Amino acid sequence: MKLTEAKQQFISSWGAFGTHWGINRTMAQIHALLLVSPDPLTQDDIMQELDISRGNTNMNIRELINWGLVERILLPGERKEYFSAEKDIWKVVKQIVKERKKRELEPMLQLLDKLEEVEGDKRDKHVKTFVETVSSIKKLGKQADKTLDVMIKAEESWFVGNLIKMFK
């Protein structure tokens, strides 16, 4: 397979992958393109490669920057902004985990804390099932939260090493 074709496939399937994870196709595609580009690209480069509009490109680059996955690079003597993606995949994964934890897991745990305190007689099976369900989700969620905290701080080698030990 030629590089051009391989690149296309990578970008397109990274995009499809993204949509299964609540990330929009274009954002994932821009990320993929930057991941396999040896040098930083401009907004125009990206527009051209992916054949998308200026506004769309701009919006999604900004979103990638918000997620901490892409950085803006200013080359001395150049007017244009360049963009480059973090290439260390472990860092990328940690960054994504960190953001999703903050945006999704933490608010969910807060809500569950509130919901657990529902009024009503625990002998009523509706109340009982509700509280039990909420509590058990909360319990697992809290554990996940702690685990992810450790992961976010960990070096890849340390983390993988420990996982391997665990499975022996």
Add this chain to the structure above:
Amino acid sequence: MKLTEAKQQFISSWGAFGTHWGINRTMAQIHALLLVSPDPLTQDDIMQELDISRGNTNMNIRELINWGLVERILLPGERKEYFSAEKDIWKVVKQIVKERKKRELEPMLQLLDKLEEVEGDKRDKHVKTFVETVSSIKKLGKQADKTLDVMIKAEESWFVGNLIKMFK
């Protein structure tokens, strides 16, 4: 907070949560409703509680059954089908992990295997960056795949116990 309100909030936020994970709102809401219902519900019960159409209800129940999160229950002497969700959250998580691994991670790893073999001179920085990116994603993906396999087979107590040890 009253049970009715708490239930509403739980269902609605579980639905919103789902949409961040590529699951449609209604499917997640039906799941949430069944999770907090002490007894199995019929299609009509679900339609009524969530105020959605028959077709929609049917489609999403079937999808939940495909995911292995809900089971069909036939009560003796009853014509109607009843539905019930697995209440053990650890089992639910394992089931979701299992399905997503099969549907998303495994195909991605297969693709990366192919893309890694791209033709071209490794001294060309475009080729080099492409191969390096693909390889490092593949490496991490394979590790994740193994870890998830262990998790899928594990008992909650064993798994959590080991995680705690790891963080000491």
Add this chain to the structure above:
DNA sequence: ATAAACTTTCAATAATTTTTGAATTTTCGG
């Protein structure tokens, strides 16, 4: 201060996804 180069915004439009509900098919007690 100006103008060219570049970035950002956002209302309109397009594409995609979800939902509806009526029609069809299946199931099962009698």
Add this chain to the structure above:
DNA sequence: CCGAAAATTCAAAAATTATTGAAAGTTTAT
């Protein structure tokens, strides 16, 4: 086997989400 009850299908409609592109805003070199 019949008929009513329940389940399923699917084309059309609605809702949601993504994309465009032109206009407005910024920045920088001179």
